[in-house]
Amino acid sequence: MGQAIPRYEATAKVTGQPLYAADEPIARPLYAFFKTSGVARGTIASLDVRKAEAMPGVMKVYTHRNAPPRKAVKHIMTGGYMSDTNIPLADNRVRHDGDIVAMVVADSYEIARDAANRIEVRYAAQAPAATFGSPGAVKKVPEQAQKNAKKAGDFAAGWSRAPVKVDARYSTPTQHHNPIELYATTAVWNGDQLTFYEPSQFVYSTANGLAEQIGVDPAKVHLVNPYVGGGFGGKGILTQRTALVALAARDLGRPVKLVLHRKQAYGLTTYRAETRQRVRLGADRNGKLVAFAHDGEEVTSRADDYMVGGVENTVEMYACPNIATSVTLVKADRNTPGFMRSPPETPYMFGLESAMDELAVALNMDPVELRRINDTQKSPISGAPYTSRSLMQCYDQAAAAFGWSRRNPRPLSMSQGDWLIGWGCATATYPTNMMASTARIRLTADGKAVVEVAAHDMGQGAYTAMQQIAAKRLGLDPRQVTVRMGDSALPPGPVAGGSMTTASAGSAVHTAAGKIAARFGGAMPAPNDLDDAFRRLGVTQIEEYAEWWPPGQGPQAVRALYKGSMGGGGGEEGEQQEGNAGGGKPMMAAFGAEFVEVRIHRLTREIRVPRMTGAFAAGHIVNPRTARSQYLGGMIWGMASALLEATEVDAKRARYVNDNIAEYLVAVNADVPQVDVILVPEVDTKVNPLGVKGIGELANVGTAAAIANAVYHATGKRIRDLPITMDKLL
Numbered sequence: 001m002g003q004a005i006p007r008y009e010a011t012a013k014v015t016g017q018p019l020y021a022a023d024e025p026i027a028r029p030l031y032a033f034f035k036t037s038g039v040a041r042g043t044i045a046s047l048d049v050r051k052a053e054a055m056p057g058v059m060k061v062y063t064h065r066n067a068p069p070r071k072a073v074k075h076i077m078t079g080g081y082m083s084d085t086n087i088p089l090a091d092n093r094v095r096h097d098g099d100i101v102a103m104v105v106a107d108s109y110e111i112a113r114d115a116a117n118r119i120e121v122r123y124a125a126q127a128p129a130a131t132f133g134s135p136g137a138v139k140k141v142p143e144q145a146q147k148n149a150k151k152a153g154d155f156a157a158g159w160s161r162a163p164v165k166v167d168a169r170y171s172t173p174t175q176h177h178n179p180i181e182l183y184a185t186t187a188v189w190n191g192d193q194l195t196f197y198e199p200s201q202f203v204y205s206t207a208n209g210l211a212e213q214i215g216v217d218p219a220k221v222h223l224v225n226p227y228v229g230g231g232f233g234g235k236g237i238l239t240q241r242t243a244l245v246a247l248a249a250r251d252l253g254r255p256v257k258l259v260l261h262r263k264q265a266y267g268l269t270t271y272r273a274e275t276r277q278r279v280r281l282g283a284d285r286n287g288k289l290v291a292f293a294h295d296g297e298e299v300t301s302r303a304d305d306y307m308v309g310g311v312e313n314t315v316e317m318y319a320c321p322n323i324a325t326s327v328t329l330v331k332a333d334r335n336t337p338g339f340m341r342s343p344p345e346t347p348y349m350f351g352l353e354s355a356m357d358e359l360a361v362a363l364n365m366d367p368v369e370l371r372r373i374n375d376t377q378k379s380p381i382s383g384a385p386y387t388s389r390s391l392m393q394c395y396d397q398a399a400a401a402f403g404w405s406r407r408n409p410r411p412l413s414m415s416q417g418d419w420l421i422g423w424g425c426a427t428a429t430y431p432t433n434m435m436a437s438t439a440r441i442r443l444t445a446d447g448k449a450v451v452e453v454a455a456h457d458m459g460q461g462a463y464t465a466m467q468q469i470a471a472k473r474l475g476l477d478p479r480q481v482t483v484r485m486g487d488s489a490l491p492p493g494p495v496a497g498g499s500m501t502t503a504s505a506g507s508a509v510h511t512a513a514g515k516i517a518a519r520f521g522g523a524m525p526a527p528n529d530l531d532d533a534f535r536r537l538g539v540t541q542i543e544e545y546a547e548w549w550p551p552g553q554g555p556q557a558v559r560a561l562y563k564g565s566m567g568g569g570g571g572e573e574g575e576q577q578e579g580n581a582g583g584g585k586p587m588m589a590a591f592g593a594e595f596v597e598v599r600i601h602r603l604t605r606e607i608r609v610p611r612m613t614g615a616f617a618a619g620h621i622v623n624p625r626t627a628r629s630q631y632l633g634g635m636i637w638g639m640a641s642a643l644l645e646a647t648e649v650d651a652k653r654a655r656y657v658n659d660n661i662a663e664y665l666v667a668v669n670a671d672v673p674q675v676d677v678i679l680v681p682e683v684d685t686k687v688n689p690l691g692v693k694g695i696g697e698l699a700n701v702g703t704a705a706a707i708a709n710a711v712y713h714a715t716g717k718r719i720r721d722l723p724i725t726m727d728k729l730l
């Protein structure tokens, strides 16, 4: 493992120095505020903006009657850039709750907001389809789902023969990201050059996508965003707000700043869509799986066929000869969902890992033992080996630390006073995704280096990882290394998504540092000797630029990266292909095992989680300190998604009910008294030169199932519908 040095930007952050997107000081900005729709489906019957326009300080009100045109750009999953291809203000239609019906631009935020509230809209509303089972919701199996469907042997035959079976249906709710940093955009034109500031997990994609939407040369569009105040996937894709702000700024000849109200982010950015799943597990009497089918349904918008399709991942978890999967989309009158914290694994591993626990109960077998019996070192689909897989080492270490051997397996068997105690466990996994990346490093004779890559740090520790990787290869003290990220003027890096930053951008940084070392004949001089070494080379600085692409990809992946494309042979779209490659490509994934204790009050059914223990193996760990933080945060996310997080969708009106962090519950410190993290050493020489797997989205996978399994152990009640709330236990 690497050194546990403190976070690169720690001091800057705790002293309030970083400028987040909306903090950027801009001379004489105008402020934009959206008027958003109060119905989910219909047309605008009348729109009266006179009161808004008459307010002193209002510069302009944009509606579908006068909004600047934007080019239709494809969704990011189909080779474009957008999170949602519905173009607001292009016509008088309303397509989802919180759709944009007008934009006010004024001298101040307060005036813009006040004016927006004075716009009078009447809708010719139609009955919207909200979710599964709503009249008008249309089922669709997209081509992608058919392509990704996984099959081994003959599921029907295996299922009919299996002596022990679990056939269960699970569901997971709509969830929204709720980052502390709001979704903001500030656009500043300087002649025909546009600079904009907005939180982004992929600056090259956002800048290129905006350029295409507004018909500007991408070389003239510059996105600056060195710090992201929480992303979780929601800041990964260009939304429709950005072009409206940029075009208003050009139209009005002044910078325009927009900060979405928290409520508005529910309709105008992405979210995790609700799923419904059926899991069928068949086993022989010894617990060996003989049949596994995982079928999912996910909600999406009318406009886009976004899907996460995690069933392709779950069927890679355990050895099993007969496998089948399917994913069906349900198209409703909703904004398009998108990436959120292990998009495929979080909902679908809840289904599988709950079903594994149910199977262990049916077999009267210890749930850890059931995983051991069915553990595999190769894909049950393609037969391709995992480059490394330490799942059972994780189970053994976590079980020992947790004290699992003291568990009485019978439900309702453990208690203390009025509290029923339950212990449960589940598997965590995350595929090792990688994308091409570039990096530039400048080393000067004073032993200082500057690393530049347009990757992103949304709190996960990417600055620190890049600093350490460069320092190690250059033989420098990490404190001598400056890292610049989050700016589309820097050499391109990967999306801060799919947990691939360290593996991808880190590999490019490592390669660039290697090129610098090569200038000295391969071995870096000691920092004190650099001055002499530079003099001998007759230079005052050395700059190297490197391009790196994952095994199996080529230079076209770098060209795609420069265009901000995810389709260059990796990325979120490649998530299923990369992590679960069929056709004999090696399997690359990180694993973990999570154990939780729940306490449920006998009478009130209040649920507490006094402790969680997770052990994780993810190849080389660049920084055990920041990695531990990632795992802690992940398990806390997982706990929140098991017990708290849910966006309630009004089934009649297709509107988000608790659309504010004040009513959308997330975990607070009091919810998580004790979390223990074990880093299980793992050496993987095949994934990439650094041996690094992704960890950011690993630890939140499996937690929900571990909690549901513990709830069953405590109460004898199997809750298959998240979140697990008190009412479901009465």
Ligand code: MOS
Pocket: 201, 231, 232, 233, 234, 236, 339, 340, 341, 342, 343, 496, 497, 498, 499, 697
């Ligand atoms: Mo993460 S949801 O892949 O940004």
